[in-house]
Amino acid sequence: MKRSRNPYRQARMQLKEKEEAGGKNWYLEHDNTYYDFIWEFFINQYRTEDIPSYDYRIIQIFEEAGDRDSLKLDIGCGHGLMSHKLKNTIFADFSKRILTEFWLGEKYSDRVQADVFNLSFKDEIFRVVIASELLEHLENPKRALDEIKRVLQPGGIVLASVPKDKTPGEPGHYFIEVTEEMLKEWFCEFKDLRIETVEPDPWRKWVHYVIFARKEKT
Numbered sequence: 001m002k003r004s005r006n007p008y009r010q011a012r013m014q015l016k017e018k019e020e021a022g023g024k025n026w027y028l029e030h031d032n033t034y035y036d037f038i039w040e041f042f043i044n045q046y047r048t049e050d051i052p053s054y055d056y057r058i059i060q061i062f063e064e065a066g067d068r069d070s071l072k073l074d075i076g077c078g079h080g081l082m083s084h085k086l087k088n089t090i091f092a093d094f095s096k097r098i099l100t101e102f103w104l105g106e107k108y109s110d111r112v113q114a115d116v117f118n119l120s121f122k123d124e125i126f127r128v129v130i131a132s133e134l135l136e137h138l139e140n141p142k143r144a145l146d147e148i149k150r151v152l153q154p155g156g157i158v159l160a161s162v163p164k165d166k167t168p169g170e171p172g173h174y175f176i177e178v179t180e181e182m183l184k185e186w187f188c189e190f191k192d193l194r195i196e197t198v199e200p201d202p203w204r205k206w207v208h209y210v211i212f213a214r215k216e217k218t
């Protein structure tokens with residue numbers, strides 16, 4: 001099989017080979033290692049309210065963006081760090097373990113295992129879709145945004161965050177180095193695109209983009 005030089009593609013090929021050989025899901029294995037790390041060094045040390053600037057600003061934006069009563073989807077929600085306090089939200093992630101063992105929110109929050117490329121939701125049901133720190137991990141972010149657009153109501157908004165440019169990734173945690181030009185291309189099917197830069201804080205040492213975009217009203 002022809003080998004790609006893109007580490008993400010390589011990893012996906014490994015996953016495919018493993019799955020064909022009856023092995024375990026690569027992403028789950030890796031992300032569980034990653035979240036063990038996060039759990040230990042991050043969640044246990046800080047309550048969400050204590051997290052300064054970068055994280056807190058993003059949480060604030062998420063809270064302000066959707067009115068409390070509108071139906072929201074957080075896709076790639078992980079353990080819910082950014083959004084677990086939001087009301088009327090369905091939390092969805094590729095990894096079942098993250099949604100169960102590491103979940104930070106209420107026990108009864110709506111959580112589903114879902115793939116952003118093939119969401120099991122009807123067209124146009126969400127007012128807000130959140131994709132926090134997800135797009136940079138995907139092989140085809142634009143295709144994921146097409147699927148997000150499908151489940152958004154006309155005039156609904158997508159809120160995303162990605163690390164800006166190069167970030168110190170953990171071994172085995174693959175991501176695309178995102179630029180503003182890439183974001184403009186990924187979100188070209190949306191209206192009212194706004195890209196905000198959120199500064200790092202003393203212990204999270206990289207800058208993030210927060211992205212707002214709206215699906216056209218029909």
Ligand SMILES: C[S@@+](CC[C@H](N)C(=O)[O-])C[C@H]1O[C@@H](n2cnc3c(N)ncnc32)[C@H](O)[C@@H]1O
Binds near residue numbers: 077
């Ligand atoms: C870096 S974490 C971000 C978690 C959370 N949104 C946050 O900001 O703290 C990326 C998450 O995306 C999930 N993910 C990766 N690929 C996915 C896919 N194709 N569909 C749904 N979730 C996916 C992973 O399982 C992981 O929980």
